[in-house]
Amino acid sequence: MSGKVSPLRRLLRYADADRPQVYWASFCSVVNKLFDIAPEILIGVAIDVVVRQEESFLASLGIVDPVHQIMLLGVLTFLIWAGESLFEYFHLVAWRNLAQRLQHRLRIDAYDHLQKQDHSYLEQHNTGHFVAILNDDVNQLERFLDGGANAMLQVLTAVIGVGTVFFIINPTIAMLAFLPIPVIIYGAFWFQKRAEPRYNKVREKVSLLSSRLSNNLSGVTTIKSFTAEAREKSRLEQESTDYVTANREAIAVSSAFIPVIRMAILTGFLLTFCVGGYMSLQGDLEVGAYGLLVFLTQRLLWPLTQLASTIDLYERAMASTRRILDVLSVKSQLSNGGHKLPAKSVKGAISIDSVSFAYQSSRPVINQLSLDIQPGTTVAFVGATGAGKSTITKLLLRFYDPSSGAVKLDGVSLTDWDTQSLRDTIGLVSQDVFLFHGTVRENIAFGEPNASLEAVEKAAKLAEAHEFINELPNGYDSIVGERGQKLSGGQRQRLSIARALLKDPRVLILDEATSAVDNETEAAIQRSLTQIREGRTLIMIAHRLSTIVDADQIVVLDKGRIVQQGTHSELVAENGIYRQLWDVQTGGVA
Template sequence: MKKDSPHLKRFYYPLDQAVEKPFNWKQMLRLLHYLKPYVKNLLPSAILAMLLSTIVRLIVPILIGKVVIDMAIKDENVSLLTYLIIGISILYLISYIANMFRIKLVNILGQRVIYDLRKSLFSHVQRLSHNFFDKRSAGSILVRILNDVNSLQELFTNGIINLLMDIIMLSGIIVILFVLSPKLALAVLVILPIMFLISTKLRRTIRRAWQSVRIQKSRLNSHLNESMQGIRITQSFSQEKENTEFFNGVNTDNYENERIAMKKSAYFGPFVELSNAIGTVILISYGAHLIITGDIVVGTFVSFAFYLGMFWEPISRLGQIYNQLLVAMASSERIFEFLDEQPNVMEKKHAKKFENMKGNIVFDKVQFSYDQDRIALHEISLEMKQGQTVALVGHTGSGKSTIANLISRFYDPTKGSVKIDGNDLRDMNLTSLRENISVVLQDTFIFSGTIMENIRFGRPEATDEEVKEAAKVVGANDFIKRLSHGYETEVEERGNILSAGERQLLSFARALLANPRILILDEATASIDTETEVKIQLALKKLLEGRTAIMIAHRLSTIREADNIIVLEHGRILEQGNHEQLMQSKGEYYELVKSQFDMLDAL
């Protein structure tokens, strides 16, 4: 599917763009910082095992060339040859055991680092403000926590230790080659500068390709997440074919980006093989000449042959490690972008905690904008007293939910202040604030797990009896008892086995169990039938005693008993009072009630 397709445009987020940047060593050091907890145990043991196997590999070719060939075989010393064979066998056994421990240790190390990194990323994302999630799809966030972190696994399990091992191996080989024969060493290593120049040119294009892979995977996951969430809508409108075609387009882009990245990364391997072949030809031709002229002996030539074979192996691995570094850099950029994201709602260092919150809420000339072009609230001032039930009414976009969000401090006012019990919320501890507030939304969210676990979510320490009592109060106990396993029934993802009304009742019980001082009901009864709603209204009269309740409702029959009804329009307060007062004034509220009753009469 082409990028200018109108369907595909929604997946080309401005926040997910491939950017041409130099290799960021500072960022790589930051990534390696996650090894810090293991520098005293796992890492030193893995490095020790690596050094032991590397030293053995560097010693053996000298023993074969200088001792086995130039001494034992040349002098026909059978006993020396026997001892050498046994000794070399023991060295290889030591190398094997050391490698076995190295592989085991680096795998443990890598898995622990990945665990720590994913935990750190998830914990940080949990603390970010709503503004962060407003700008990103759930799929793109999942990609960074899952795929981008997973892509670092190879670097931490093999790359870092292998990088050290190969650098030590190459350095050791080069030193030994120049000690054995400077002339022959210069001849066989003449290809290295050419390799360096070509690999440098490949670096930028390979890194850009892996950036594109990460971004395309994010888009693919975004579409998958959206498709699964909206499968009922897709089937309702018979758009399965269109959705499949769209997925094929995104999947094709993902395939092409992956193929291009792998193709560019694969350039390095054959080039190393070609370099190896050139080096071998130089060794044979020039090495034979040096033997004939007496500059080197046969044992030195044999050692050179061994070392040359060993030399290109780490060179090839370094190319693979470099690819890993490029993938890690592309992923780490995206991971650290999230880790560097700061909440818009910041908690002060010495924020005060709410002690025995009463629930007096004051909006003092509050203005709020979600973005620069749209003002949601225009310097409104209002008061919600302790124990009052306050209803917010108005057309869609009037600012009702914005007021609720500001009370929970999901956002901060652009101007003015929101106070509870005389405390500006910006001065208060967020946890202590939200522990005293329960929110029930129209689009309620039920987690995978049992009925009991979902109700207890708001107060994990609650007893089973307290959970059941909360369910009884809101009228949920009857339908829960009819389920196959009662309160231990698994509700599956998003509560799929429950009806919309049943899910709403569960969320209502969850909010009440938390025993809040402030209760926010945002269209909370919209998905409940009239009979159930009557039961809830009766229960609310008792449950809301002493609590401040904010009710947002389009169905005006549910807010008749509210102590104060605030009518909003385009972020401004038009009028406020109780039901009787507003009906007598015959203002906007009167017209809203009248229009709803007219609609009912028409039906």
């Protein structure tokens, strides 16, 4: 449906709450333009006073003395200029405030909507794509509302206002003066139709360029370590060149509009100038009226030269609007069960009942998997890369729903629980630790922003992080840098564990939390596991088998199926996949 509705109409629907502001801004633009064309009318009346004096148009209204007529025109000129200035201020403030408010709401709504989308949708696009929409596309719409909307309204007002005066004074000249208008309007639509796909292409190229910049700046360390600066510069240069090329194609179309309009304007002006002059010489048109028509013709037609740039701005804005509103129109495929989890009474019993799952257009990653996890126990999942370990994490957090079967918490399917309360009940420590730019305390308290310092310190101690935090320059108030770049990998991982523990979740998932840390950090995490596992269900996705030897149950996965299950000692005693993995990592020492 959204593809059939114009972006402007979709925007007006979105901005329904702002209609009073739109009406006020539009009213101010119209009144400002009416005041703007009024001085030309006064000039024509003044010429009429000078030429005809006691027989002028004003004299027919009862003001016979030419001096009084000029004084009246002076007063009217002052009032008109004051009114124009006043409504110039009003429409500038109204449109700019509307632009600011609308771009703010669009950005926040689109960002909030993205946060709530399924992982499947987010993983189909890169970060730069969304950054381009939330930043560049929103700003493009703001630029149009700042000036383009007012320009279009004022052109329309000028055509109607001046046209009315023309037809009142002399319908014949009015017809001649307005002769180019259909050509200009047809040309505007003709160029708009050809510019639209080109500007859509421009927005797509901006998205790709933003993605490249975002990706490269995030991976600058890797680029430097592989001395790939020149290659990455070349790739970025290609993306930028594609953007410039797309822009050049759009500009070539919009720029061609200006010469066409200028020639059409010249035709209308010459017709008024010559025919009106001839009629004035013949006595069929008063000199003042002739002067008025010449001035108004210029006032009517000349602003149309700006129509090309206005349409250019409009097309860019509508291409951006379409992308923004397309994001807002995306519907989540995961329904919200709506039942709030009673957090304090959650036991942490997990049941995976005949679950199968496949990502889009791929073979099943989980295949008819069934498993019961008792509350308060520690269960570890191991297996080769691609066995389905991390997919289980995504299913437990309900980033995805199973293709078939059901995942249950305390006997109730996850699809029946409120998604937010479900995730509040589960803590996650991922292999890919993400820390936000801010202090150590802010990062630990990310899930509980109102937590006291004592609670933060307690979580840090459980995660074996308190000691190194106190050694930082400002302790818990030390800035970690973007993505925690001022900390080591092990320090970031321990902060991530502390952040999860502060939530005090009934279910805690460690998704390969020790796979990329040093031996000292692994030992620290091992020491804290004894305390961490108390009173909660602990699920560990393990790469290093040394971290799971004390698990109550170890589940070995292969191609999405359970091939072994038992304690460490039981599995080492078997001649299976687990024993092979253990031998590789330890040299066969049980």
